[in-house]
Amino acid sequence: MNRRTILVVLAAIAIVAAAAFIAFRMMMTPPEGLDLARSKASAKGLYAVAIAPEKEPLEQGPLHSWILTVKTPDGAPVEGATIAVGGGMPQHGHGLPTQPQATAYLGEGRYRIEGVRFNMSGWWEFTFDIRAAVGNDNVVFNLTL
């Protein structure tokens, strides 16, 4: 192949790659390598936080509850925390379709989060602001549906 052939082939590859990228963006596919861990340290490291839906499997559509577990990094349950729940779809620029709330403390650092709905498929952020005696911190979980 001469240089011109190579150039044309490279141009064609670039067009294919660009088309694929646009298609990828349009599909609103969640980013590769998204951290889908359901337990992690809060942003400033004040808390070890875990989330789990009250019922598996996680379904798109129905209103449901989650259990949020808040502990100190050395594993002591955090009681009496004030929890604010938020989130949304970063690729669509909107928040959660409902206003979930922490409605009950279940002991052992566990809080019931009621009123959660994921009405669309794709990448969701699920965020918790935690205020307790230790301090204020927040944590962001990623979910894909």
Place this chain on the structure above:
Amino acid sequence: MRRRLLAVFLALVGLAACQPEEFTEAEKATIASLSLSALPPLAADTTNRVADDAAAAAFGATLFFEQRLSRDGTVACATCHLIDRQFQDDRPRSVGLATTDRRAMPLAGVARAPFLFWDGRKDSLWAQALGPLEDAREHGGTRAAYAHFVANAFGDRYERIFGPLPDLAAVPAAASPLGSDAEKAAWQAMPDAKKREIDTVFANLGKAIAAFERTIVHQPTRFDRFADAVAAGKTPQGEAALSEQEVYGLRLFIGRANCVTCHNGPRFTDDHFHNTGVPPVDGLPDDTGRAAGAKKVLDDPFNCLGIHRDGSDEACGELRFMVKEGEELERAFKTPSLRGAAARPPYMHSGQIATIEDVVDHYIRAPASVSGHSELKPLKMSEKERAALIAFLGTLVE
């Protein structure tokens, strides 16, 4: 040489453009999730103790078609929800006693919606049925008049389902907190206990109508037969077959056109409210959609947290945890089901868009909203793709 270059170029571009013959596993899962076969059984409505009572549903059907349930005896629910027209009326804006501001919604599967009306201003099917009955441009009657009418025309049927009617001897012929000045004054003059009794009769009429409406369901279409075959790993044939163009449209629908983001699940709706930049109608009052609807449902005395709900307030999660305010509610309207949509123009909450072709063009152009933010992003779509998408929507009709 030049020919060889051209061949290489076309082969590579062709690679990007051609559609794979087989659906991917993810596509198959999405297609299966859209089939009516994936619809779970209708959940009980504990807020309506007669929701699944056959006698109540039959009574509700009678009421649904009853023109005397109106100020002048000419308007029934069925006036705008026509049984042979998907329970809608083909008009841009419905006409009861006068022309309203909104398009009638079809009723199939309506019992599954957490919020009713384009703006979700009601949170149950039975509470929804009460709205039009007292709206001056729809049925235009009053709850006191309806209580008298039911006692006279259907007293036995009512009492077999709901128990004894209250004593109506001292109740004015027409009275309501929402009527004319005279009707409001008549309502105000009634003792609170009597008001409550009339409200209970009124709510019960809604509960009977809701029991009937719970039986209105979607029928499987060619798409469902196709989806079930795909899900079963079979080649869709005969009545389950879609044309090449329809399959292409389906791929776009669940793929690049992003339709399935909101039009998801077996009813092709996420039951939520979205601003899609649909323009207001000249001459109509400003319509902020969910922003106003959210306030109305919270203030509604017949909402889930009110005294007319049956069962416990555990059923009220939708109301308790709804988003109550914020910019995302501005000009957001409910995602309508796309089942049967291709056969029921015009479109949008006030019939702003005349044809399905124009609807697809609206989504391709993605115009900005006059207030709030449209969630749409412009789409690049060829004429062939646009036609395929429209062809696919036709597979959801029958």
